[in-house]
Amino acid sequence: MTEPQFRRTTFSLELMKIEIPLVPEIGEHEHAAAVRGPVDDMMDPIRARRNAAGLGAVSVHHPKGPSLVAALVGAVRDLCPVRRQAVCTDAIGLVRKSARHSARHGHAPELHRAGEVADVVEGPRIGGERKPRRAARVEDPYQRRGHRPSLARRRGQWAAVGGRGLAAGVVFAFLANACASGGGIAVRSTPTPAGPAFTDTVIQSGLIVPWEVAVAPDGRMFVTERPGTISVFExxxxxxxxxxSAEVSGVRAxxxxxxxxLALxxxxxxxxxxxxxxxxLDQGEWRNQVLRYTVSANALAVDTTILRTGIAAGGLHDACRLRFGPDGKLWIVTGDGGQPARAQDATSLxxxxxxxxADGSVPSDNPMLKGQSAPSAVYALGLRNPGGLAFHPTTGTCFVVDAGDQTQDEIDEVSAGANFGWPTVLGPVGSSRGFADPAWSSGAPAVAVAGADFLSGPGWGAWADTLLVATLKEQDLRRFSVEDTHATQREILLDQKYGRLRAVTAVPDGSLLVTTSNGSGDRIIRIAPTR
Structure with a gap:
C-alpha cells in the first residue's frame, strides 16, 4: 500500500500561523462512475489570509482529497469535547465564497456537490474583532459517510472542499475559541417542541431498492422493487x-x-x-407508464394501462412518484429524464x-397552461428530480420534494399552474418573475432529498402534521414543520443508521414506513410512536 503523501499548508491569521499536514483519504462515493471530478488533479496547497473581504480558504476539487475545513473540524473535535454545531460553525467561519453562482445543469445521479453560499454566520473571534461572514455549509466529516461536499474550482470564486482530513499544529487561540462555551459563534436556530419517543424496527429485509410501499385497509403491504418486482406481504x-408477487413485463431498470x-x-x-x-420498453421507446393492477385472492394481474405515452424514461432524474390526493385524483411527479429543457416544455410530461x-382522463378543473387550448394532465411544472409527493393531513395542500443540481434541494407547495423554475432558477427565485418560491431550500450542499410524507395521528403529539423527508446522500430522515407557505427543518432522525433512505409512507395506524436504497440487502423500517 502506498504511503500517503503529506502536503503542508501555511494558514495565516494576522500574527498567527498554522501549519497543517493534509492526508488524502479515499471516501465512499455514490454512483462512483458518475463522478466527473478531475481525477488526475492533486490537492493544491491551501492558503488562507485575512483581508478586507473576510476570511477565505481556497482549494481544488478532487473526489478523493481532503480540505482545510475538514482538517480544522477534525483537529478541533479531537482536542476538545464541544458540541457538534459549535465545531462545525467555527470551521465554517473560515470559508467564504464571493458570489452566488448560476444554476448548473450537470447530471450526477443522486450525487450533489456544494456550490452555494449558505447562511450568514458570525465568524470566530480573531484579534478581538467579530464580523458577520457569508459562509458555506460544511458538515462534520467525522459524522458523515459517503461523498462529502466538494466543488470544482471556478474563476473568481472561493470554494470549500469537503472530505476527511487530519490536522496537527492548530493554533491554540482558535482551539480556545472553538472550545469556549457556545463555541464563540452566533448561529440561528429554531426552537422545536419536545419530540415523542418512538421505535424504529426492521420489518422486511433482503430487498433490492424498494422504491415505494403502501398498506391496504386489511393490513397487507405492497412493495415495488426497482428491478421490476411487485410484492405483497400479509x-x-x-x-x-x-x-x-409479480414481475412487471418490459421493465428496463x-x-x-x-x-x-405505487399507489392504492x-x-x-x-x-x-x-x-x-x-x-x-414499448414499441422501441423507453417510457414511464402508469399501469393499473387488480388483486384477486393472492394473485396480481395487469388490468389496464392508464398512462402509456408522454413521460420519457431515462437513466437520470427518472422520478415517478404516485399518490391519490384528498380530491380523489391520481397525482404523479416526474423527473426531467436528464434533459432539463423538458421541465419548461408544457407539451412534455x-x-x-x-x-x-383514475381512468387516465384529464380533470376538467386542471389549469390551462400558456400555449394550450385546453387543460392537460400537467398541473404544475419546472421540476428536476422530484422524489417526494405528500398531502398535508389537515389542509390537503400538496407538497413536492425536488432534488437540486448539487445545491438547492427544495420543498415546493403545489398550486394550479405553478412553475418551480428548473432549469432557469434553482432555489429562491429572487428577482426572476413567473416562478414560485420554494417553501424550503437547502442551500449548499444539497442532501439528495427523496421520499416524503406527513406524520398523523395522536401518538405523535407535537410532531403531528409535520413532514418527514428521506435523504439519499446524507442517509437520514429530516423533520420539517410546515406553516403557511414555509417549511422549517427541525430534527434529523435515523442519522446514518440504515444507509440511504428512499421512500417515506404514512400508514393508517399512524406509523411511518421508510425504505432503504443501498442497492442490495435493502430494508423496510417501521417507525412508530411509543404508546
Missing part, C-alpha cells in the same frame, strides 16, 4: 410472509429507472385496484406535477 409485522411509484386506489377495499409507474382521473 402485514407490516416483522418478517411477515410474502403472499404474492437502468440507472434511476425501473419499477418506481382510494376505493381499494371494493375494487382491488392499485397503480404502479414503470420504466418500460417530464419535470411536472401531473393530475389525472
Amino acid at each position: 402485514s407490516t409485522a416483522p418478517m411477515a410472509k410474502r403472499i404474492a 437502468m440507472g434511476e429507472a425501473g419499477l418506481l411509484g 386506489d382510494p376505493d381499494f377495499a371494493r375494487n382491488r385496484f392499485f397503480y404502479v409507474c414503470a420504466s418500460r 417530464n419535470g411536472k406535477v401531473l393530475r389525472i382521473n
Whole structure:
C-alpha cells in the first residue's frame, strides 16, 4: 500500500500561523462512475489570509482529497469535547465564497456537490474583532459517510472542499475559541417542541431498492422493487410472509429507472385496484407508464394501462412518484429524464406535477397552461428530480420534494399552474418573475432529498402534521414543520443508521414506513410512536 503523501499548508491569521499536514483519504462515493471530478488533479496547497473581504480558504476539487475545513473540524473535535454545531460553525467561519453562482445543469445521479453560499454566520473571534461572514455549509466529516461536499474550482470564486482530513499544529487561540462555551459563534436556530419517543424496527429485509410501499385497509403491504418486482406481504409485522408477487413485463431498470411509484386506489377495499409507474420498453421507446393492477385472492394481474405515452424514461432524474390526493385524483411527479429543457416544455410530461382521473382522463378543473387550448394532465411544472409527493393531513395542500443540481434541494407547495423554475432558477427565485418560491431550500450542499410524507395521528403529539423527508446522500430522515407557505427543518432522525433512505409512507395506524436504497440487502423500517 502506498504511503500517503503529506502536503503542508501555511494558514495565516494576522500574527498567527498554522501549519497543517493534509492526508488524502479515499471516501465512499455514490454512483462512483458518475463522478466527473478531475481525477488526475492533486490537492493544491491551501492558503488562507485575512483581508478586507473576510476570511477565505481556497482549494481544488478532487473526489478523493481532503480540505482545510475538514482538517480544522477534525483537529478541533479531537482536542476538545464541544458540541457538534459549535465545531462545525467555527470551521465554517473560515470559508467564504464571493458570489452566488448560476444554476448548473450537470447530471450526477443522486450525487450533489456544494456550490452555494449558505447562511450568514458570525465568524470566530480573531484579534478581538467579530464580523458577520457569508459562509458555506460544511458538515462534520467525522459524522458523515459517503461523498462529502466538494466543488470544482471556478474563476473568481472561493470554494470549500469537503472530505476527511487530519490536522496537527492548530493554533491554540482558535482551539480556545472553538472550545469556549457556545463555541464563540452566533448561529440561528429554531426552537422545536419536545419530540415523542418512538421505535424504529426492521420489518422486511433482503430487498433490492424498494422504491415505494403502501398498506391496504386489511393490513397487507405492497412493495415495488426497482428491478421490476411487485410484492405483497400479509402485514407490516416483522418478517411477515410474502403472499404474492409479480414481475412487471418490459421493465428496463437502468440507472434511476425501473419499477418506481405505487399507489392504492382510494376505493381499494371494493375494487382491488392499485397503480404502479414503470420504466418500460414499448414499441422501441423507453417510457414511464402508469399501469393499473387488480388483486384477486393472492394473485396480481395487469388490468389496464392508464398512462402509456408522454413521460420519457431515462437513466437520470427518472422520478415517478404516485399518490391519490384528498380530491380523489391520481397525482404523479416526474423527473426531467436528464434533459432539463423538458421541465419548461408544457407539451412534455417530464419535470411536472401531473393530475389525472383514475381512468387516465384529464380533470376538467386542471389549469390551462400558456400555449394550450385546453387543460392537460400537467398541473404544475419546472421540476428536476422530484422524489417526494405528500398531502398535508389537515389542509390537503400538496407538497413536492425536488432534488437540486448539487445545491438547492427544495420543498415546493403545489398550486394550479405553478412553475418551480428548473432549469432557469434553482432555489429562491429572487428577482426572476413567473416562478414560485420554494417553501424550503437547502442551500449548499444539497442532501439528495427523496421520499416524503406527513406524520398523523395522536401518538405523535407535537410532531403531528409535520413532514418527514428521506435523504439519499446524507442517509437520514429530516423533520420539517410546515406553516403557511414555509417549511422549517427541525430534527434529523435515523442519522446514518440504515444507509440511504428512499421512500417515506404514512400508514393508517399512524406509523411511518421508510425504505432503504443501498442497492442490495435493502430494508423496510417501521417507525412508530411509543404508546
